[in-house]
Amino acid sequence: MNAQLFALAVFDGVAYAALVFMVAVGLTLIFGVLRILNVAHGSFYAIGAYLTASIGGAIFAAGYAPWLALPLMFLAAAIVGIVLGGPIERLLLRRIYAKEDALQLLVTFAVFMILEDVQRLIWGTQPYFEATALQQLGNIEVFGVFYTTYQLVVLPLVAITVLISLRLFLRKTLSGKLILAVTEDRETATAIGIDADKVYLLTFVVGAALAGFGGALASATTSVVPGMGADMIVLSFAVVATAGLGQIEGAAIAALLIGLGRSFAVYLMPELQVLIPYLIMLLVLLVRPEGLFGVVRTRKI
Amino acid sequence: MTSEILLETKGLEINFGGVIAADNVSVEIHAGKNLAIIGPNGAGKTTFLNICTGYTKPNKGNVYFCGREVTQKSPRQITRMGVARAFQIPQLFSEHTALENLLIAAAAREQRWAPFMKLGQIPERDEMMHLLELVNCAQVSDRLVNELPEGQRKLIDIAVALALRPKLLLLDEPTSGVASSEKFGVMDILTRALAEAKVTSVFVEHDMGIVEKYADEVAVWAAGAVQLRGTPQEVLEHPDVIRDVIGEEL
Amino acid sequence: MRRWLTLAASAAVLLSTATASAAEKPDELKIGITAFLSGPASVFGEPAKAAADMMIEEMNAAGGIGGVPIRAFFVDEGAGGEAVLSEYRRLVQDVEVDAMFASISSGNCNKVAPLAEDLKVLNFMWDCGTQRIFEENDYRYVFRTQGNATPEMLSTVLYLLKTKPDFQSIAVVNQDYAWGRDSWAIFSTALKALKPDVEVVAEFFPKFGTPDFSTEISRLQAMRPDVILSTSWGGDLDTFVRQASQRGLTNTSTLVLPLAESSLERLGNALPPGHIVGGRGDHYFLHPEKKSDPEFAEFVEAFREKTGAYPIYPVFHMSQALNALKAAYEKAIEANGGEWPSHEQVVDAMQGLKFQGLGREVQIRSDGQGIEAMLLGTTTKADGYDFAVLDNMMLFDGGQITTPVGEVSLEWLGTLDQDFLDGIEVESFSHGQ
Structure with missing residues (x-):
């Protein structure tokens, strides 16, 4: 493998990692705060994609300006977070926080299955495609290979922005600190009067919106088809497990690892490509079961 | 002169699978009088604190804070009303x-x-x-x-x-885990801070030296019930207390 | 007196059942049809079902088959192989269908064929492509009312060699499952036999349903093969073509897409001119020999109105299966002196049966395999359509390019040579013709 191919593999890996990160970060945030593994997270991703592709397809066919693509993605993310995430947390998850983990997993899995059917009911089974955002930005040539500006530049930038914003929000602002406090020790937080219910709701809505945003961004690059939620949830689980549950910066690094691993596999050993994310996860967990950056939590009581 | 009643319990009863942790406990805690709670292990002292702060709900009986019933309220709600709790492990x-x-x-x-x-x-x-x-x-x-x-x-x-x-602070063994040489220092600071903040305290303690020096009143717990209550001098020199409680400590 | 009446009644009954060795003419002709109505392959199953509904309605309006109306029972292949098999049994044994059309998935066909033989039910493999079924076993009750992977891939190789005889390098990007692997095996065997000096620069088999081919495309851009083959379909094909086109890969390599006829409309302007497209048979809504045919044009319009899209090859396959069934019954009825035939008689009638769906005539040969013509073309832009249409079309006669009876495809393909290539008869058509 020469320098050109190496560079190309890196670019491909980074673009892929950016999308995976968007979904994984929401998942890990939700787990960190609510301590629930949200299987339905994949559905948030898929619905964000479907919303963007279908609404986008309609408005651009009607002649609206292409730059509306990005605001549309924000809108789709917001809809997923507020219309979908909010009620799910408030009406369903709130009732099962005290229940055992296996039950919680089953419940979020059931939500996932229901949402898969909802997608089919609303959008049918034919593939959707809406690439206006990507087409608007054209191509960049690097080392004799053409990349779309969207994938090479925009996606990684967006991912980094999200990462930095989240980090700043959580570590510097008041609300962020309260969320971190609840994450660290729910009992203490409640004992001093923090409204944990509000924190949970906010976190879930933000996490869901992030996944929806990931889907919205992805919809410009690929066909939106039934089952894309399922694929993404498995992959983001692998990222979150590798990083350590609840670790946000870790999720970025794990996503990068897995993205690069996959793209180098395509260049060197294409047959292994599908296995790579899970191989990486396995290797990391064998050495460090709590994940790369995970914290071994001791129970207080 | 009786000062305001901050916390009042009436007929608290609770039974943990056969163990009676609270047996008709009726207690009044007055503002400005720091109360120490002593007694052998398993007497129900921590259970009492848990009931007062909403972590445990009694089978029978009521808890009132400043006249308002708080028996079924959540710890968070009780905290916001003015009762704070400090646990053994910070x-x-x-x-x-x-x-x-x-x-x-x-x-x-x-x-x-x-x-x-x-x-x-x-x-x-x-x-x-x-x-x-x-x-x-x-x-x-x-x-x-x-x-x-x-x-x-x-x-x-x-x-x-x-x-x-808070108006009332409930403490679970405030000096446990603190080096003996530092215990009194910590309690000095603690009581001074509470006095300045006008906070009444109720604390569970095993160290009689601390109890003697810092409590205004002492209550003795055994088998889920209050056996005795009075000033530190009265209580700590009572023969039953010396036998059952202090004897244990030695 | 009573005994005499009973005897007379019994004799009358015996006589009536004995005459003309006629079976009881049923109230309706029941057909079980399996198709993907959910999952990614529903892009094939849904149009096929819509077509079946339309065609059956039309056939029934004209009297049905031999005067008997048709009724279809659908099974969703998306429920999984086990479910398909148990539904298959139920339809044959409980509902007592007269024929089964199964399946879209080659995996299901592999299991259904021996089951059909066991249950002794007339079974049409109406859409699956695996060539192995008749090459590995003999069947009495199983027939294929379309071509199979071998003529489909071979015709693609031939079209490629005839339109770009001097290309030197090729890469493949196929879905990682049986079809993706088998189709490449057939294609590459034929290609290497007919053009031994060609260089295969890369073989990619990305995961079925993968949403992103970015890395493969980067690699292909760096390698710049002359030709890129992909037998993928549905969302995977859409994504691959769009991403390749966005990044300019379609400027440097010619895409060869044997299943892309089913994606033409959906791809819109994403599939640029100059790329090779096939339709698993002579299936195309602008079939050069049929588009002026009023019945054909009417059907295309009606289908478009009902479903919002032009018909694609599963629709054509469905029409072939239905027409095969009709032709078989009519042939059996005639052989039976106008009386309703028994099931076995219908099966017998399948031998050498000729029938026609929406395309050219198809014939069933001695091993049950259908001989179907193949159509390929090159994409071009034309007025009146906001998606790519085909130009420079070639129609290959199925008889020359289907593996001879009794031979195994991969072996037969390895024996092809320049003489074979020269001997191929082909008819050419352009878009406007």
Whole structure:
């Protein structure tokens, strides 16, 4: 493998990692705060994609300006977070926080299955495609290979922005600190009067919106088809497990690892490509079961 | 002259699978009188604190705080009404500094939510620094609490409880885990801070020296019920107490 | 007296059942049809079902088959192989269908064929492509009313060699499952036999349903093969073509897409001119020999109105299966002196049966395999359509390019040579013709 191919593999890996990160970060945030593994997270991703592709397809066919693509993605993310995430947390998850983990997993899995059917009911089974955002930005040539500006530049930038914003929000602002406090020790937080219910709701809505945003961004690059939620949830689980549950910066690094691993596999050993994310996860967990950056939590009581 | 009744329990009963942890407990706690609770292990002292702060619900009986019934309320609700609790193991956010712990408590008290404000900018900052000074921990305000010695952690825990502006503070063995040489020092600071903040305390203690020096009243618990109550002199020299409680301590 | 009446009644009954060895003419002709109505392959199953509904309605309006109306029972292949098999049994044994059309998935066909033989039910493999079924076993009750992977891939190789005889390098990007692997095996065997000096620069088999081919495309851009083959379909094909086109890969390599007829409309302007497209048979809504045919044009319009899209090859396959069934019954009825035939008689009638769906005539040969013509073309832009249409079309006669009876495809393909290539008869058509 020469320098050109190496560079190309890196670019491909980074673009892929950016999308995976968007979904994984929401998942890990939700787990960190609510301590629930949200299987339905994949559905948030898929619905964000479907919303963007279908609404986008309609408005651009009607002649609206292409730059509306990005605001549309924000809108789709917001809809997923507020219309979908909010009620799910408030009406369903709130009732099962005290229940055992296996039950919680089953419940979020059931939500996932229901949402898969909802997608089919609303959008049918034919593939959707809406690439206006990507087409608007054209191509960049690097080392004799053409990349779309969207994938090479925009996606990684967006991912980094999200990462930095989240980090700043959580570590510097008041609300962020309260969320971190609840994450660290729910009992203490409640004992001093923090409204944990509000924190949970906010976190879930933000996490869901992030996944929806990931889907919205992805919809410009690929066909939106039934089952894309399922694929993404498995992959983001692998990222979150590798990083350590609840670790946000870790999720970025794990996503990068897995993205690069996959793209180098395509260049060197294409047959292994599908296995790579899970191989990486396995290797990391064998050495460090709590994940790369995970914290071994001791129970207080 | 009777001072205001802060906390009152009537006929509390609770049974944990055959063990009677509260047996018709009716108690009044008056403002300004620091009460020590002593008794052998398993007598139901911690259970009593749990019931008063909403962590456990009694099978029978009622709890009133400043005249309002709180028996079925959640710990959070009771806290916001003015009853704070300090646990045996300080409940602090170990990844945060001492001052941050206090600021979080202040934010919780005021139900502040600003997503764009920095924690250090809240109006209560000065008040929290003052509290830290009160517990002699101002010099470690910027240190992470999990780096501090147990004594300071205890004091900061108290400060956090005080940040919530309680009227009543319930403490579970405030000097346990503190080195013997430091116990009195910690209690001095503690009682002075509470006095200045006008907070009444109820504390469970096993160290009779502490009880003798810092309590205004002492209540003796055994088998889930209050056996005796009076001034430290009266209680600690009572023969039954010497036999059943202090004897155990020796 | 009573005994005499009973005897007379019994004799009358015996006589009536004995005459003309006629079976009881049923109230309706029941057909079980399996198709993907959910999952990614529903892009094939849904149009096929819509077509079946339309065609059956039309056939029934004209009297049905031999005067008997048709009724279809659908099974969703998306429920999984086990479910398909148990539904298959139920339809044959409980509902007592007269024929089964199964399946779209080659995996299901592999299991259904021996089951059909076991249950002795007339079974049409109406859409699956695996060539192995008749090459590995003999069947009495199983027939294929379309071509199979071998003529489909071979015709693609031939079209490629005839339109770009001097290309030197090729890469493949196929879905990682049986079809993707088998189709490449057939294609590459034929290609290497007919053009031994060609260089295969890369073989990619990305995961079925993968949403992103970015890395493969980067690699292909760096390698710049003359030709890129992909037998993928549905969302995978759409994504691959769009991403390749966005990044300019379609400027440097010619895409060869044997299943892309089913994606033409959906791809819109994403598939640029100059790329090779096939339709698994002579299936195309602008079939050069049929588009002026009023019945054909009417059907295309009606289908478009009902479903919002032009018909694609599963629709054509469905029409072939239905027409095969009709032709078989009519042939059997005639052989039976106008009386309703028994099931076995219908099966017998399948031998050498000729029938016609929406395309050219198809014939069933001695091993049950259908001989179907193949159509390929090159994409071009034309007025009146906001998606790519085909130009420079070639129609290959199925008889020359289907593996001879009794031989195994991969072996037969390895024996092809320049003489074979020269001997291929082909008819050419352009878009406007």
